[in-house]
Amino acid sequence: SYVLTQPPSVSVAPGKTARITCGGNNIGSKSVHWYQQKPGQAPVLVVYDDSDRPSGIPERFSGSNSGNTATLTISRGEAGDEADYYCQVWDSSSDHWVFGGGTKLTVL
């Protein structure tokens, strides 16, 4: 089965840039989506199809995907960005949806 690998935690200073990676075999050939989840809340889509943003998501959130790594970039980090972030793909070979293990972003 297809596996997505994320770092368990990432820290960023306020106003600086955070990068959260998502590794997978030839992930560059897939569409990667990113979700933000805060404690006690449902996940929220923040980036889809590698680099597109849903309406209402700040331009500070951006994404890229190439080779074996997809990256979510959060510019000018704010306290309100503290959350768990998950990457997600659809594995066409198994018709299964796959999430990465999640990355806890700390703004300090």
Next chain:
Amino acid sequence: EVQLVESGGGLVQPGGSLKLSCAASGFTFSGSPMHWVRLASGKGLEWVGRIRSKADNYATAYPASVKGRFTISRDDSKNTAYLQMNSLRTEDTAVYYCTRQAIGDLFVSWGQGTLVTVSS
């Protein structure tokens, strides 16, 4: 406004069964593939399964962790999706979310979740 409202969670003993419901509104439910995703305490999001629309013969798919124990169904006349969970294990304890698949393969709308606790 799109709304997904889960219900049916609760405490169940190992080996028991539980059926969750997801009431949908604000979009064309009958044409939308629907999924269930869970979040166990201290763990990450885990995809639990999918049901396609009538046009795709209500095809279902499940990960190995729940295949043969969980069944997803839908009643388009009631705009409701269901998750029947049998032979429950302690490791099935989690908040269960229903989610709507958008064009493509992403999840565009989520419910607030319902807690399932499997314990003796």
